[in-house]
Amino acid sequence: MMLFLIGTFAWMARPPFRFMQVLKQIHFIGVKSLFVIVLTGSFTGMVLGLQGYYSLRKFGAEGLLGSAVALSLIRELGPVLSALMVTGRAGSAMTAEIGIMRITEQIDALETMAVSPMQYLIAPKLLASILIMPLLASIFDVIGIYGGHLVGVELLGVSSGSYTGSMESSVEWKDVYGGMLKSLSFGLIMAWICTYKGYHTTMSAEGLGQATTDAVVLSSVLVLIWDYFLTSVLL
Amino acid sequence: MGGGASNPVIRLVGVEKALGGQPVLNGINLEIAGGKLTTVIGRSGGGKSVLLKHMIRLLKPDRGQVLVDGVDITRLGPRELNEVRKKFAMLFQGAALFDSLTVFENVAFPLREKTKLKEAEIEGKVLEMLDQVGLTGMGHKFPAELSGGMRKRAGLARALVMGPEIILFDEPTTGLDPLLARTIHDLIVETQRKFGFTAVMVSHEIPEVFGISDYVAMLLDGVIVEMAPPDEFQRTRHPAVREFINVGPRSEAAASGVGKEAQ
Numbered sequence: 001m002m003l004f005l006i007g008t009f010a011w012m013a014r015p016p017f018r019f020m021q022v023l024k025q026i027h028f029i030g031v032k033s034l035f036v037i038v039l040t041g042s043f044t045g046m047v048l049g050l051q052g053y054y055s056l057r058k059f060g061a062e063g064l065l066g067s068a069v070a071l072s073l074i075r076e077l078g079p080v081l082s083a084l085m086v087t088g089r090a091g092s093a094m095t096a097e098i099g100i101m102r103i104t105e106q107i108d109a110l111e112t113m114a115v116s117p118m119q120y121l122i123a124p125k126l127l128a129s130i131l132i133m134p135l136l137a138s139i140f141d142v143i144g145i146y147g148g149h150l151v152g153v154e155l156l157g158v159s160s161g162s163y164t165g166s167m168e169s170s171v172e173w174k175d176v177y178g179g180m181l182k183s184l185s186f187g188l189i190m191a192w193i194c195t196y197k198g199y200h201t202t203m204s205a206e207g208l209g210q211a212t213t214d215a216v217v218l219s220s221v222l223v224l225i226w227d228y229f230l231t232s233v234l235l
Numbered sequence: 236m237g238g239g240a241s242n243p244v245i246r247l248v249g250v251e252k253a254l255g256g257q258p259v260l261n262g263i264n265l266e267i268a269g270g271k272l273t274t275v276i277g278r279s280g281g282g283k284s285v286l287l288k289h290m291i292r293l294l295k296p297d298r299g300q301v302l303v304d305g306v307d308i309t310r311l312g313p314r315e316l317n318e319v320r321k322k323f324a325m326l327f328q329g330a331a332l333f334d335s336l337t338v339f340e341n342v343a344f345p346l347r348e349k350t351k352l353k354e355a356e357i358e359g360k361v362l363e364m365l366d367q368v369g370l371t372g373m374g375h376k377f378p379a380e381l382s383g384g385m386r387k388r389a390g391l392a393r394a395l396v397m398g399p400e401i402i403l404f405d406e407p408t409t410g411l412d413p414l415l416a417r418t419i420h421d422l423i424v425e426t427q428r429k430f431g432f433t434a435v436m437v438s439h440e441i442p443e444v445f446g447i448s449d450y451v452a453m454l455l456d457g458v459i460v461e462m463a464p465p466d467e468f469q470r471t472r473h474p475a476v477r478e479f480i481n482v483g484p485r486s487e488a489a490a491s492g493v494g495k496e497a498q
Contacts, residue, residue, distance in 0.1 A: 101333075104329050104331055104334075105327045105328070105329060105331040106331050106332075106333055106334070108288070108293050108325075108327065108331065109325070109327060109331040109333070111293060111320070112291055112293065112320060112323060112324065112325040113320070113324075113344070113345045113348065113349070114317040114318075114320040114321055114348075114349060115348050115349075116313075
Protein backbone atom coordinates (compact mmCIF):
# COMPACT_ATOMS: atom_id res chain seq x y z
CA MET A 1 0.00 0.00 0.00
CA MET A 2 2.89 2.30 0.77
CA LEU A 3 4.37 1.51 -2.64
CA PHE A 4 1.06 2.38 -4.26
CA LEU A 5 1.12 5.80 -2.61
CA ILE A 6 4.75 6.47 -3.45
CA GLY A 7 4.16 5.34 -7.03
CA THR A 8 1.24 7.72 -7.36
CA PHE A 9 3.27 10.66 -6.10
CA ALA A 10 6.09 9.76 -8.45
CA TRP A 11 3.69 9.77 -11.41
CA MET A 12 2.10 12.98 -10.19
CA ALA A 13 5.42 14.77 -10.49
CA ARG A 14 5.97 13.56 -14.03
CA PRO A 15 4.55 15.23 -17.16
CA PRO A 16 2.07 15.34 -18.77
CA PHE A 17 0.20 17.16 -15.99
CA ARG A 18 -3.48 16.44 -16.11
CA PHE A 19 -5.13 19.67 -15.11
CA MET A 20 -8.43 18.77 -16.70
CA GLN A 21 -8.57 15.52 -14.79
CA VAL A 22 -7.78 17.30 -11.52
CA LEU A 23 -10.47 19.89 -12.22
CA LYS A 24 -13.00 17.16 -12.94
CA GLN A 25 -12.14 15.50 -9.66
CA ILE A 26 -12.33 18.77 -7.74
CA HIS A 27 -15.78 19.18 -9.19
CA PHE A 28 -16.76 15.65 -8.26
CA ILE A 29 -15.22 15.50 -4.78
CA GLY A 30 -15.68 19.14 -3.84
CA VAL A 31 -18.54 20.86 -5.59
CA LYS A 32 -20.82 17.85 -5.47
CA SER A 33 -20.15 17.39 -1.73
CA LEU A 34 -21.18 20.96 -0.93
CA PHE A 35 -24.79 20.18 -0.21
CA VAL A 36 -24.06 17.40 2.23
CA ILE A 37 -21.32 19.50 3.89
CA VAL A 38 -23.65 22.47 4.34
CA LEU A 39 -26.39 20.24 5.70
CA THR A 40 -24.24 18.34 8.19
CA GLY A 41 -22.28 21.46 9.09
CA SER A 42 -25.37 23.45 10.00
CA PHE A 43 -26.88 20.71 12.13
CA THR A 44 -23.59 19.96 13.85
CA GLY A 45 -23.29 23.66 14.73
CA MET A 46 -26.88 23.77 15.91
CA VAL A 47 -26.54 20.76 18.17
CA LEU A 48 -23.28 22.16 19.54
CA GLY A 49 -25.13 25.38 20.30
CA LEU A 50 -27.83 23.48 22.12
CA GLN A 51 -25.55 21.17 24.11
CA GLY A 52 -23.05 23.90 24.81
CA TYR A 53 -25.68 26.29 26.06
CA TYR A 54 -27.11 23.87 28.64
CA SER A 55 -23.70 22.69 29.80
CA LEU A 56 -22.29 26.19 30.11
CA ARG A 57 -25.39 27.52 31.84
CA LYS A 58 -24.66 25.24 34.80
CA PHE A 59 -21.55 27.33 35.40
CA GLY A 60 -23.22 30.56 34.41
CA ALA A 61 -20.89 30.81 31.48
CA GLU A 62 -23.34 31.03 28.54
CA GLY A 63 -21.31 33.90 27.24
CA LEU A 64 -18.55 31.48 26.26
CA LEU A 65 -20.87 29.60 23.88
CA GLY A 66 -19.32 31.14 20.76
CA SER A 67 -15.86 30.11 21.84
CA ALA A 68 -16.97 26.54 22.64
CA VAL A 69 -18.76 26.08 19.34
CA ALA A 70 -16.02 27.62 17.22
CA LEU A 71 -13.15 25.78 18.87
CA SER A 72 -14.77 22.36 18.71
CA LEU A 73 -15.65 22.90 15.09
CA ILE A 74 -12.36 24.35 13.90
CA ARG A 75 -10.13 21.99 15.80
CA GLU A 76 -12.07 18.75 15.62
CA LEU A 77 -15.51 18.39 14.23
CA GLY A 78 -15.08 20.35 11.03
CA PRO A 79 -12.12 18.38 9.69
CA VAL A 80 -13.26 15.00 11.04
CA LEU A 81 -16.93 15.11 10.13
CA SER A 82 -16.37 16.62 6.71
CA ALA A 83 -13.76 13.93 6.01
CA LEU A 84 -16.20 11.22 7.07
CA MET A 85 -18.99 12.67 4.96
CA VAL A 86 -16.77 13.01 1.90
CA THR A 87 -15.48 9.47 2.40
CA GLY A 88 -19.03 8.17 2.39
CA ARG A 89 -20.01 10.19 -0.64
CA ALA A 90 -16.95 10.52 -2.86
CA GLY A 91 -14.58 7.88 -1.46
CA SER A 92 -17.00 5.03 -2.01
CA ALA A 93 -17.67 6.27 -5.54
CA MET A 94 -13.92 6.39 -6.21
CA THR A 95 -13.51 2.77 -5.16
CA ALA A 96 -16.47 1.67 -7.24
CA GLU A 97 -15.37 3.61 -10.32
CA ILE A 98 -11.81 2.34 -10.29
CA GLY A 99 -12.98 -1.16 -9.37
CA ILE A 100 -15.34 -1.30 -12.34
CA MET A 101 -12.57 -0.03 -14.59
CA ARG A 102 -10.39 -2.85 -13.28
CA ILE A 103 -13.05 -5.53 -13.79
CA THR A 104 -13.98 -4.37 -17.30
CA GLU A 105 -10.28 -4.24 -18.27
CA GLN A 106 -10.31 -0.47 -18.80
CA ILE A 107 -7.23 -0.20 -16.58
CA ASP A 108 -5.48 -2.86 -18.68
CA ALA A 109 -6.54 -0.92 -21.78
CA LEU A 110 -4.84 2.21 -20.43
CA GLU A 111 -1.67 0.22 -19.85
CA THR A 112 -1.68 -1.25 -23.34
CA MET A 113 -1.89 2.30 -24.67
CA ALA A 114 1.23 3.11 -22.67
CA VAL A 115 -0.74 5.48 -20.42
CA SER A 116 -0.05 5.03 -16.71
CA PRO A 117 -3.29 4.39 -14.78
CA MET A 118 -1.51 5.82 -11.74
CA GLN A 119 -0.99 9.08 -13.53
CA TYR A 120 -4.25 9.24 -15.42
CA LEU A 121 -6.65 7.88 -12.80
CA ILE A 122 -5.18 7.80 -9.32
CA ALA A 123 -2.99 10.91 -9.11
CA PRO A 124 -5.75 13.42 -10.04
CA LYS A 125 -8.06 11.94 -7.40
CA LEU A 126 -5.36 12.11 -4.75
CA LEU A 127 -4.37 15.65 -5.61
CA ALA A 128 -7.95 16.89 -5.80
CA SER A 129 -8.77 15.33 -2.41
CA ILE A 130 -5.78 16.95 -0.73
CA LEU A 131 -6.64 20.34 -2.22
CA ILE A 132 -10.35 20.27 -1.63
CA MET A 133 -10.68 18.72 1.81
CA PRO A 134 -9.41 21.76 3.79
CA LEU A 135 -11.80 23.93 1.80
CA LEU A 136 -14.75 21.71 2.59
CA ALA A 137 -13.78 21.64 6.25
CA SER A 138 -13.63 25.46 6.28
CA ILE A 139 -17.11 25.65 4.82
CA PHE A 140 -18.27 23.14 7.39
CA ASP A 141 -16.76 25.31 10.16
CA VAL A 142 -18.33 28.54 8.97
CA ILE A 143 -21.76 27.05 8.45
CA GLY A 144 -21.48 25.30 11.82
CA ILE A 145 -20.63 28.54 13.59
CA TYR A 146 -23.70 30.14 12.01
CA GLY A 147 -25.76 27.14 13.12
CA GLY A 148 -24.53 27.59 16.67
CA HIS A 149 -25.35 31.28 16.44
CA LEU A 150 -28.84 30.50 15.23
CA VAL A 151 -29.59 28.24 18.18
CA GLY A 152 -27.62 30.03 20.88
CA VAL A 153 -28.43 33.62 20.00
CA GLU A 154 -31.72 33.53 18.13
CA LEU A 155 -33.43 30.74 20.05
CA LEU A 156 -31.86 30.65 23.49
CA GLY A 157 -31.09 34.30 23.94
CA VAL A 158 -27.32 34.49 24.36
CA SER A 159 -26.23 37.96 23.36
CA SER A 160 -24.85 38.16 19.87
CA GLY A 161 -21.95 40.28 21.05
CA SER A 162 -20.73 37.78 23.59
CA TYR A 163 -21.11 34.91 21.07
CA THR A 164 -18.84 36.54 18.51
CA GLY A 165 -16.70 38.27 21.12
CA SER A 166 -15.80 35.08 22.97
CA MET A 167 -15.09 33.44 19.64
CA GLU A 168 -12.76 36.19 18.54
CA SER A 169 -10.85 36.21 21.81
CA SER A 170 -10.31 32.45 22.02
CA VAL A 171 -9.74 31.20 18.49
CA GLU A 172 -6.12 31.55 17.43
CA TRP A 173 -4.52 31.11 14.03
CA LYS A 174 -2.84 28.03 15.43
CA ASP A 175 -6.25 26.37 15.75
CA VAL A 176 -7.14 27.21 12.18
CA TYR A 177 -3.85 25.94 10.78
CA GLY A 178 -4.13 22.77 12.87
CA GLY A 179 -7.60 22.11 11.47
CA MET A 180 -6.40 22.71 7.93
CA LEU A 181 -3.46 20.37 8.40
CA LYS A 182 -5.81 17.73 9.71
CA SER A 183 -8.26 17.90 6.85
CA LEU A 184 -5.43 17.95 4.33
CA SER A 185 -4.08 14.71 5.74
CA PHE A 186 -7.59 13.25 5.93
CA GLY A 187 -7.98 13.99 2.23
CA LEU A 188 -4.80 12.07 1.56
CA ILE A 189 -5.91 9.13 3.70
CA MET A 190 -9.32 8.92 2.07
CA ALA A 191 -8.09 9.08 -1.52
CA TRP A 192 -5.22 6.72 -0.81
CA ILE A 193 -7.33 3.98 0.77
CA CYS A 194 -10.29 4.32 -1.58
CA THR A 195 -8.28 4.28 -4.80
CA TYR A 196 -6.07 1.47 -3.53
CA LYS A 197 -9.05 -0.71 -2.68
CA GLY A 198 -10.65 -0.10 -6.06
CA TYR A 199 -7.41 -0.70 -7.94
CA HIS A 200 -6.88 -4.04 -6.22
CA THR A 201 -10.43 -5.33 -6.28
CA THR A 202 -11.07 -8.96 -7.08
CA MET A 203 -12.77 -9.74 -10.37
CA SER A 204 -16.39 -10.03 -9.26
CA ALA A 205 -19.39 -7.93 -8.32
CA GLU A 206 -19.17 -9.34 -4.81
CA GLY A 207 -15.47 -8.50 -4.63
CA LEU A 208 -16.21 -4.95 -5.70
CA GLY A 209 -18.94 -4.58 -3.07
CA GLN A 210 -16.51 -5.84 -0.47
CA ALA A 211 -13.80 -3.50 -1.69
CA THR A 212 -16.12 -0.50 -1.42
CA THR A 213 -17.20 -1.43 2.11
CA ASP A 214 -13.60 -2.04 3.16
CA ALA A 215 -12.52 1.26 1.66
CA VAL A 216 -15.12 3.32 3.53
CA VAL A 217 -14.66 1.51 6.84
CA LEU A 218 -10.88 1.53 6.71
CA SER A 219 -10.58 5.18 5.71
CA SER A 220 -13.07 6.26 8.37
CA VAL A 221 -11.25 4.32 11.07
CA LEU A 222 -7.86 5.58 9.92
CA VAL A 223 -9.13 9.17 9.87
CA LEU A 224 -10.19 8.86 13.53
CA ILE A 225 -6.97 7.17 14.64
CA TRP A 226 -4.80 9.64 12.75
CA ASP A 227 -6.87 12.45 14.24
CA TYR A 228 -5.95 11.32 17.73
CA PHE A 229 -2.24 11.21 16.95
CA LEU A 230 -2.25 14.52 15.17
CA THR A 231 -4.20 16.18 17.98
CA SER A 232 -1.77 14.89 20.58
CA VAL A 233 1.10 16.38 18.59
CA LEU A 234 -0.62 19.67 17.82
CA LEU A 235 -1.84 20.45 21.32
CA MET B 236 6.82 -11.00 -44.79
CA GLY B 237 6.52 -14.61 -45.82
CA GLY B 238 9.44 -15.80 -43.72
CA GLY B 239 7.44 -15.19 -40.56
CA ALA B 240 8.29 -18.37 -38.80
CA SER B 241 12.01 -17.83 -39.26
CA ASN B 242 11.73 -14.24 -38.09
CA PRO B 243 8.98 -14.16 -35.51
CA VAL B 244 7.70 -10.84 -34.18
CA ILE B 245 6.67 -12.36 -30.86
CA ARG B 246 8.35 -15.37 -29.34
CA LEU B 247 7.38 -17.07 -26.10
CA VAL B 248 9.98 -19.37 -24.62
CA GLY B 249 9.07 -21.74 -21.80
CA VAL B 250 6.49 -19.38 -20.32
CA GLU B 251 5.01 -20.63 -17.07
CA LYS B 252 2.35 -18.89 -15.01
CA ALA B 253 0.27 -19.84 -12.01
CA LEU B 254 -2.69 -17.75 -10.90
CA GLY B 255 -4.03 -18.14 -7.37
CA GLY B 256 -1.79 -21.18 -6.86
CA GLN B 257 -3.31 -22.86 -9.92
CA PRO B 258 -0.91 -23.53 -12.82
CA VAL B 259 -2.36 -21.99 -16.00
CA LEU B 260 0.55 -21.96 -18.43
CA ASN B 261 3.01 -24.84 -18.19
CA GLY B 262 5.85 -23.97 -20.52
CA ILE B 263 4.47 -22.20 -23.57
CA ASN B 264 6.68 -22.17 -26.66
CA LEU B 265 5.11 -20.12 -29.41
CA GLU B 266 6.25 -18.04 -32.36
CA ILE B 267 4.04 -15.43 -33.95
CA ALA B 268 4.85 -14.67 -37.58
CA GLY B 269 5.05 -11.04 -38.67
CA GLY B 270 2.21 -9.68 -40.80
CA LYS B 271 0.09 -12.80 -40.35
CA LEU B 272 -3.04 -13.65 -38.45
CA THR B 273 -2.41 -16.32 -35.85
CA THR B 274 -5.32 -17.72 -33.88
CA VAL B 275 -4.97 -19.52 -30.57
CA ILE B 276 -7.84 -21.86 -29.85
CA GLY B 277 -8.54 -23.80 -26.70
CA ARG B 278 -11.14 -24.45 -24.08
CA SER B 279 -12.85 -21.74 -22.08
CA GLY B 280 -10.90 -21.02 -18.94
CA GLY B 281 -7.90 -22.77 -20.46
CA GLY B 282 -5.62 -19.75 -20.21
CA LYS B 283 -5.90 -18.30 -23.71
CA SER B 284 -6.48 -14.75 -22.48
CA VAL B 285 -3.73 -15.20 -19.91
CA LEU B 286 -1.41 -16.21 -22.74
CA LEU B 287 -2.39 -13.14 -24.76
CA LYS B 288 -1.86 -10.81 -21.80
CA HIS B 289 1.70 -12.08 -21.44
CA MET B 290 2.52 -10.82 -24.93
CA ILE B 291 2.02 -7.22 -23.83
CA ARG B 292 3.03 -7.81 -20.21
CA LEU B 293 -0.28 -7.15 -18.62
CA LEU B 294 0.84 -10.32 -16.86
CA LYS B 295 4.39 -11.28 -16.05
CA PRO B 296 5.47 -14.92 -16.39
CA ASP B 297 6.70 -16.83 -13.35
CA ARG B 298 9.34 -18.38 -15.59
CA GLY B 299 10.32 -18.06 -19.22
CA GLN B 300 10.81 -15.27 -21.72
CA VAL B 301 8.56 -13.15 -23.90
CA LEU B 302 10.48 -11.66 -26.82
CA VAL B 303 9.00 -8.88 -28.92
CA ASP B 304 11.21 -8.11 -31.91
CA GLY B 305 13.98 -9.88 -30.02
CA VAL B 306 13.60 -7.84 -26.82
CA ASP B 307 12.75 -9.74 -23.65
CA ILE B 308 9.87 -7.66 -22.29
CA THR B 309 9.74 -9.50 -18.98
CA ARG B 310 12.85 -7.61 -17.86
CA LEU B 311 12.01 -4.10 -19.00
CA GLY B 312 11.51 -1.10 -16.73
CA PRO B 313 8.33 1.00 -17.06
CA ARG B 314 9.80 3.45 -19.56
CA GLU B 315 11.21 0.86 -21.97
CA LEU B 316 8.07 -1.19 -21.58
CA ASN B 317 5.96 1.78 -22.68
CA GLU B 318 8.15 2.10 -25.76
CA VAL B 319 7.50 -1.55 -26.67
CA ARG B 320 3.80 -1.15 -25.93
CA LYS B 321 3.57 1.59 -28.52
CA LYS B 322 3.90 -1.13 -31.16
CA PHE B 323 0.82 -2.83 -29.79
CA ALA B 324 -2.88 -2.42 -29.62
CA MET B 325 -5.31 -4.74 -27.93
CA LEU B 326 -8.99 -5.40 -28.43
CA PHE B 327 -10.37 -6.65 -25.14
CA GLN B 328 -13.13 -9.18 -24.61
CA GLY B 329 -15.62 -6.56 -23.44
CA ALA B 330 -13.98 -3.93 -25.68
CA ALA B 331 -12.87 -2.04 -22.51
CA LEU B 332 -14.03 1.32 -23.80
CA PHE B 333 -13.68 4.12 -21.25
CA ASP B 334 -17.25 4.62 -20.21
CA SER B 335 -16.80 8.21 -19.10
CA LEU B 336 -15.84 9.15 -22.66
CA THR B 337 -17.89 9.16 -25.86
CA VAL B 338 -17.08 6.80 -28.72
CA PHE B 339 -15.32 9.63 -30.52
CA GLU B 340 -13.24 10.49 -27.44
CA ASN B 341 -12.42 6.82 -26.94
CA VAL B 342 -11.03 6.47 -30.44
CA ALA B 343 -9.26 9.82 -30.16
CA PHE B 344 -7.79 8.91 -26.77
CA PRO B 345 -4.55 7.24 -27.93
CA LEU B 346 -3.98 10.01 -30.49
CA ARG B 347 -4.44 12.74 -27.90
CA GLU B 348 -2.26 10.93 -25.38
CA LYS B 349 0.56 9.72 -27.56
CA THR B 350 0.80 12.02 -30.55
CA LYS B 351 1.16 15.75 -31.06
CA LEU B 352 -1.44 15.90 -33.80
CA LYS B 353 -3.67 18.95 -34.04
CA GLU B 354 -7.28 18.57 -33.02
CA ALA B 355 -8.45 18.91 -36.63
CA GLU B 356 -6.18 16.08 -37.77
CA ILE B 357 -7.31 13.92 -34.89
CA GLU B 358 -10.92 14.53 -35.81
CA GLY B 359 -10.25 13.56 -39.42
CA LYS B 360 -8.52 10.34 -38.41
CA VAL B 361 -11.15 9.35 -35.89
CA LEU B 362 -14.05 9.94 -38.27
CA GLU B 363 -12.27 7.95 -40.95
CA MET B 364 -11.72 5.07 -38.51
CA LEU B 365 -15.36 5.13 -37.41
CA ASP B 366 -16.35 4.93 -41.08
CA GLN B 367 -14.03 1.95 -41.56
CA VAL B 368 -15.72 -0.05 -38.81
CA GLY B 369 -19.22 1.01 -39.81
CA LEU B 370 -19.93 3.40 -36.95
CA THR B 371 -20.50 6.52 -39.02
CA GLY B 372 -22.36 9.15 -37.02
CA MET B 373 -22.09 7.24 -33.73
CA GLY B 374 -19.21 9.28 -32.33
CA HIS B 375 -21.31 11.27 -29.88
CA LYS B 376 -22.72 8.18 -28.12
CA PHE B 377 -21.45 6.79 -24.87
CA PRO B 378 -20.35 3.14 -24.69
CA ALA B 379 -23.31 2.30 -22.45
CA GLU B 380 -25.67 3.32 -25.26
CA LEU B 381 -24.13 0.88 -27.75
CA SER B 382 -24.90 -2.77 -28.41
CA GLY B 383 -22.24 -5.41 -27.82
CA GLY B 384 -21.33 -5.58 -31.50
CA MET B 385 -21.03 -1.82 -31.82
CA ARG B 386 -18.82 -1.68 -28.75
CA LYS B 387 -16.49 -4.26 -30.32
CA ARG B 388 -16.36 -2.16 -33.48
CA ALA B 389 -15.56 0.95 -31.49
CA GLY B 390 -12.87 -1.03 -29.66
CA LEU B 391 -11.48 -2.12 -33.00
CA ALA B 392 -11.42 1.47 -34.24
CA ARG B 393 -9.53 2.51 -31.11
CA ALA B 394 -7.07 -0.33 -31.65
CA LEU B 395 -6.49 0.55 -35.29
CA VAL B 396 -6.25 4.31 -35.02
CA MET B 397 -2.57 4.45 -34.06
CA GLY B 398 -1.60 2.17 -36.93
CA PRO B 399 0.01 -0.41 -34.60
CA GLU B 400 2.39 -3.11 -35.77
CA ILE B 401 0.76 -5.77 -33.65
CA ILE B 402 -2.86 -6.16 -32.56
CA LEU B 403 -4.00 -8.65 -29.96
CA PHE B 404 -7.63 -9.76 -30.14
CA ASP B 405 -9.07 -11.28 -26.99
CA GLU B 406 -12.11 -13.31 -28.11
CA PRO B 407 -13.39 -10.57 -30.40
CA THR B 408 -16.66 -12.37 -31.18
CA THR B 409 -17.65 -13.91 -27.85
CA GLY B 410 -21.22 -13.06 -26.96
CA LEU B 411 -22.22 -12.03 -30.47
CA ASP B 412 -24.69 -13.79 -32.73
CA PRO B 413 -23.18 -15.79 -35.63
CA LEU B 414 -23.90 -13.12 -38.23
CA LEU B 415 -22.35 -10.36 -36.17
CA ALA B 416 -19.44 -12.63 -35.33
CA ARG B 417 -18.84 -13.09 -39.02
CA THR B 418 -18.97 -9.34 -39.64
CA ILE B 419 -16.38 -8.74 -36.92
CA HIS B 420 -14.17 -11.51 -38.30
CA ASP B 421 -14.47 -10.05 -41.79
CA LEU B 422 -13.59 -6.65 -40.43
CA ILE B 423 -10.50 -8.03 -38.71
CA VAL B 424 -9.32 -9.88 -41.79
CA GLU B 425 -10.08 -6.96 -44.06
CA THR B 426 -8.16 -4.47 -41.94
CA GLN B 427 -5.35 -6.94 -41.36
CA ARG B 428 -4.87 -7.43 -45.11
CA LYS B 429 -5.16 -3.71 -45.69
CA PHE B 430 -2.77 -2.48 -42.99
CA GLY B 431 -0.57 -5.58 -42.80
CA PHE B 432 -0.24 -5.64 -39.02
CA THR B 433 0.63 -8.78 -37.10
CA ALA B 434 -2.49 -10.18 -35.51
CA VAL B 435 -2.87 -12.60 -32.65
CA MET B 436 -6.40 -13.73 -31.94
CA VAL B 437 -7.77 -15.84 -29.16
CA SER B 438 -11.01 -17.54 -30.05
CA HIS B 439 -13.10 -20.65 -29.89
CA GLU B 440 -15.11 -19.96 -33.00
CA ILE B 441 -14.59 -23.25 -34.79
CA PRO B 442 -14.65 -23.79 -37.75
CA GLU B 443 -14.88 -20.06 -38.50
CA VAL B 444 -11.25 -19.37 -37.55
CA PHE B 445 -9.90 -21.85 -40.09
CA GLY B 446 -11.24 -19.71 -42.89
CA ILE B 447 -9.57 -16.50 -41.75
CA SER B 448 -6.31 -17.40 -40.00
CA ASP B 449 -2.86 -17.87 -41.47
CA TYR B 450 -1.85 -20.05 -38.54
CA VAL B 451 -3.85 -21.85 -35.88
CA ALA B 452 -2.41 -22.95 -32.55
CA MET B 453 -4.10 -25.06 -29.91
CA LEU B 454 -3.60 -24.46 -26.21
CA LEU B 455 -4.26 -27.53 -24.11
CA ASP B 456 -3.42 -28.04 -20.44
CA GLY B 457 -1.18 -25.00 -20.46
CA VAL B 458 0.98 -25.95 -23.47
CA ILE B 459 0.76 -25.39 -27.22
CA VAL B 460 0.12 -28.88 -28.54
CA GLU B 461 -0.30 -28.09 -32.21
CA MET B 462 0.47 -25.18 -34.48
CA ALA B 463 0.09 -25.13 -38.25
CA PRO B 464 -1.62 -23.39 -41.16
CA PRO B 465 -5.37 -24.15 -41.07
CA ASP B 466 -5.38 -26.92 -43.72
CA GLU B 467 -2.59 -28.81 -42.09
CA PHE B 468 -4.02 -28.13 -38.63
CA GLN B 469 -7.33 -29.73 -39.55
CA ARG B 470 -5.52 -32.93 -40.59
CA THR B 471 -3.85 -33.24 -37.19
CA ARG B 472 -3.45 -36.65 -35.61
CA HIS B 473 -3.44 -35.33 -32.05
CA PRO B 474 -6.51 -37.02 -30.48
CA ALA B 475 -7.49 -34.21 -28.10
CA VAL B 476 -7.15 -31.60 -30.84
CA ARG B 477 -9.23 -33.73 -33.20
CA GLU B 478 -11.88 -34.07 -30.56
CA PHE B 479 -11.93 -30.30 -29.97
CA ILE B 480 -12.20 -29.25 -33.59
CA ASN B 481 -14.60 -31.98 -34.62
CA VAL B 482 -17.38 -31.22 -32.18
CA GLY B 483 -20.33 -31.64 -34.50
CA PRO B 484 -24.05 -31.79 -33.98
CA ARG B 485 -25.40 -32.69 -30.58
CA SER B 486 -25.64 -36.49 -30.99
CA GLU B 487 -21.94 -36.91 -31.71
CA ALA B 488 -20.73 -34.39 -29.23
CA ALA B 489 -22.74 -35.46 -26.24
CA ALA B 490 -20.17 -37.94 -25.04
CA SER B 491 -17.14 -35.71 -25.40
CA GLY B 492 -18.21 -32.96 -23.01
CA VAL B 493 -16.16 -30.47 -24.97
CA GLY B 494 -17.89 -27.20 -25.71
CA LYS B 495 -20.43 -27.51 -22.91
CA GLU B 496 -18.84 -24.75 -21.02
CA ALA B 497 -19.81 -21.45 -22.51
CA GLN B 498 -18.01 -18.39 -21.28
